[in-house]
Amino acid sequence: QPQLVDSGGGLVQPGGSLRLSCTASGLSLHSYIVTWFRQVPGEWREAVSCLNINEGPAWYADSVKGRFTVSRPYDRNAADLEMNNLMPEDTAIYYCAAVDAALFRHCWSATAVRTWGQGTQVTVSS
Numbered sequence: 001q002p003q004l005v006d007s008g009g010g011l012v013q014p015g016g017s018l019r020l021s022c023t024a025s026g027l028s029l030h031s032y033i034v035t036w037f038r039q040v041p042g043e044w045r046e047a048v049s050c051l052n053i054n055e056g057p058a059w060y061a062d063s064v065k066g067r068f069t070v071s072r073p074y075d076r077n078a079a080d081l082e083m084n085n086l087m088p089e090d091t092a093i094y095y096c097a098a099v100d101a102a103l104f105r106h107c108w109s110a111t112a113v114r115t116w117g118q119g120t121q122v123t124v125s126s
Contacts, residue, residue: 002027002115006096008119011087016124020081022096022117028089029072032114033099034079035107038092038122044085045095050107051079064090086124093119 008020022034033052039045041100051070058070069082079096084102097113099106 002098004029004041004096004098004115004117005059006094006117006120007084009094009122010077011123011125013101013125014087016086017082017084018086018122019119020078020083020094020096020122021078023078024098025078026100028117029077029079029098030102033101033104034072035097035099035113036068036081037083037095037097037110038090039094039095039119043068046092047098047108047110049081050099052104053101056104059104061108065114083122088124091122091124093121 001120003074005023035047036049036079037045046060047069048064067085071080098115099112103112
């Protein structure tokens with residue numbers, strides 16, 4: 001059964017960095033678009049980044065552009081989200097998601113997701 005496991009969250013001070021990982025089993029993550037979402041209690045789950053297959057272009061939400069970088073390590077069935085210069089408003093639960101390869105134009109939409117990770121908490125606070 002396909003499964004995604006999110007890891008790497010934690011507590012960090014403003015201006016700090018974290019690297020989240022999304023590790024897949026039961027599916028080859030390299031064949032899927034990987035979207036990172038985040039959610040604050042009481043708000044909608046929002047997409048912050050999409051990573052296309054075959055080293056295609058990535059998409060970033062304006063709120064994280066220039067600070068977050070998504071990548072796909074060649075030696076793991078996984079995807080990483082490097083987050084730099086973190087701000088308190090980045091505090092949320094972060095989820096990775098696998099999206100079918102043909103849906104990059106809709107990768108930001110939760111309705112396009114095939115498989116979700118369980119989420120990892122990121123807290124940015126001094």
